[in-house]
Amino acid sequence: MNATMLSIEKEFLAFVKKMMAYKEAVSLMYWDLRTGAPRKGAEQRSETISMLSSELFAMSTSEEMAAYIGKLSNKEAKESLSERTNRLVEECKKEYDLNKKIPADEYKEYVTIQAHAETIWEEAREKSDFAMFLPYLEKLVYYNKRFIGYWGYKEHKYDTLLDQYEPGMTVKTLDEVFGKLRQSIVPLVKDIADSLNKPSTDFLYDTFPKAKQKEFTLQILDQMGYDFDAGRLDDTVHPFATGINPGDVRITTRYDENDFRMAVFGTIHEGGHAIYEQNISKELVDTLLCDGASMGIHESQSLFYENFVSRHQGFWEHNFELLNQYAPDQFDRITLDEFYRAINESKPSLIRIEADELTYPLHIMIRYELEKAIFNDEIEVKDLPQLWNEKYEEYLGVTPKTDAEGVLQDVHWAGGSFGYFPSYALGYMYAAQLKQSMLKSIPEFDQLLEEGNLTPIREWLTENVHRYGRMKEPLEIIQSATGEGLNVQYLIDYLTDKYRAIYQLN
């Protein structure tokens, strides 16, 4: 590499490092706001977050950034730069192009509407008043349609939105995999409803003091390999994991004293996200690549731990006795088998985040189909509540009584995040596929769970997923880890086998 190129690369990396400093400050301020910032400082804090976010946005679309991209994207540069820098330039270029194509004024209007929409949505959900939220939702859709116009699309307009969260994902692929999944799940859900072998679940709702739940989940996080020297666990209302910097990846959770599953499985889920970010290669520090590959890959890690580890019988062979120590009155009279069946109860429900692992994908498909229809101009925003309810009846056999427990339940649309929901189901399919592939290297998977030795599992995930950060596209990661592209069959097999066994269906 010649001296000029070397010095441009150095400047570019310093510029990106500065962007990462802003990102760190914003992440910490956000975390703080959600975990314990005093009420009276919140408004000012939000302004500060938005001010520093704007600085970050300005840097990503600056002339300086354009100049770096220009100088570092040509053939000669590509040949002389490291794989890491090439990939970084690629990611910066993608972001630059996306952001730069939208006229600044229009983007500003959009951000303002977004900010208001979330507040209005909160109130609308509380009052179960869709009409109140409608004008905002219409505007958010309107702007996103305009953005698609600026960004362009190949086959489906909605593909462009999907690509933001899951690079490379398309309607064509999703229609296919969701179609197969639906075909298998819907009859299974019906069989379960008719089953005479339902688990008893009363004991799940016994009072389990928060402090004891916390002690137990801390032990489980430790078992999973979550590094407490590079993170911490705090309380919040809406749980999340956040990578503030590579040595500081935090988890937040919430507790329901009358349903320990919320904190236990919730923390394990967020723990899966956090372990991902804790194990990204240190070579990617100080770059945008030191992050999850996509929303779907991120979700594959949280769901791997939540479903394939902590809802597995082997996991409780090891941990049920431990759980019992923290709430002896609750579990003393329960057998391990009863416990296992109870925590895997499946029952159609209205609220996505409370759904069990079998019916969960149906909640996602409903949202996917509605989003797709909106952006392909097949339905109107105002018709969403009715269509939502019809689909819930059709897929799950339940109908929301109010919009609060229907179309208004999730925040995503209020934030303008159209195209995000499918990531949840994709993550689930990825996780099942990774599990199947992992079994080839770790045939003793079940036994490891029974022994409480989760280290080889974490190491396999680091080797095949974590360490790459954003160095690879999501489907590249799946391909190299499993030897094939996205294949929904693994999830179908998993769900079928597991639930037929639990409900003793022949």
Added chain:
Amino acid sequence: MNATMLSIEKEFLAFVKKMMAYKEAVSLMYWDLRTGAPRKGAEQRSETISMLSSELFAMSTSEEMAAYIGKLSNKEAKESLSERTNRLVEECKKEYDLNKKIPADEYKEYVTIQAHAETIWEEAREKSDFAMFLPYLEKLVYYNKRFIGYWGYKEHKYDTLLDQYEPGMTVKTLDEVFGKLRQSIVPLVKDIADSLNKPSTDFLYDTFPKAKQKEFTLQILDQMGYDFDAGRLDDTVHPFATGINPGDVRITTRYDENDFRMAVFGTIHEGGHAIYEQNISKELVDTLLCDGASMGIHESQSLFYENFVSRHQGFWEHNFELLNQYAPDQFDRITLDEFYRAINESKPSLIRIEADELTYPLHIMIRYELEKAIFNDEIEVKDLPQLWNEKYEEYLGVTPKTDAEGVLQDVHWAGGSFGYFPSYALGYMYAAQLKQSMLKSIPEFDQLLEEGNLTPIREWLTENVHRYGRMKEPLEIIQSATGEGLNVQYLIDYLTDKYRAIYQLN
């Protein structure tokens, strides 16, 4: 005001608001680092703090700032702008001039040495090895002398350093007040040493569980009027208060289970700092004026609560019973009078931060005299340990056995903060003077304490001190609140009366 001026003012205020956003981010990151950030993220966090601090520094010395100052400092501008904007321009100009006069290269070298010096000092203190720290301390002094050269001085070189922390303060004033103070305290300390009526203090060191100490101090903070909706209390190693934004002023404290005084009086002290910042006029939000007037004024507020409120007998008339509820075994056999005398025990000691309120000013005077002598080129840095020990013998009758409990005990010099120490003693004098003045409006002061009604006291401090933020110079605040300039006699009288009574000296 004409339209151009109006629009320049608007831009200037937006620029300053942006600076405040950086300041908020840096303050939160610092707080987080000191209260619970995971170990492995600390190095990156420090880099991020220093990167955003540099941005802030760059803004304060930018050409943009110079242009605003130029356009808003002329006579015509001054006449048309609000008092608030005028004062803000003045403060920005002062900062600009100070920072801009130092050649950038030299400042950068200095900051680097500073960063290393703190780490070296930590190790040197641990090993009690002054020689190890000496070259760094010499460099820090060298640079500060050069800076004084750039900044200029009137009477004493050291005045320029004092002015950074306490605008308007001079060697001339300090020599006078410290002289008087010393003349009164030194003989009093000797009399106390000879007194036959010393308090019993054994019970102070009984085990008092941390959780119980915390519950008690939270009650006291509430009594003081600390607003928990605009702040929070956390654990740390070195306690501090920090105004992250005007609605978010946090306190940190530490606990010694074998000496409850550390947390109780420490939290009250930091609470005094925090109450100050919580009550600055909301009109000053988003400007550099939304801050304490000076280090000395800030300290006057913390010491007011610590010494004049919480070491007062009336305060314990109300709170001793409450304290007793949290540690009955410890205090059941103790009378209020025994308790009051014990917590006000005075005894010469080696460590400043552990000193009682009578001997504390002597610790400050020693540092003041040594700093003054260094910057007036009367002594050399290498001779500090010996001179330190001699002065401790002379003023307090004790001699450090090691430099760790002598010249190496405080971090200030390692941070290059020369001229800072006198603020502690100034704050004390201000507090005594404010107390005397408060008595004119609130003659029932003692009774309020006995009733646990601290509201009128807090309101008086807000009315006379807090609300002004940096709108006034420290001595202006003292003048308007007390009707006279700095007068050390109030502190002398307070200490003399109080300690002669406690030790029953005739």
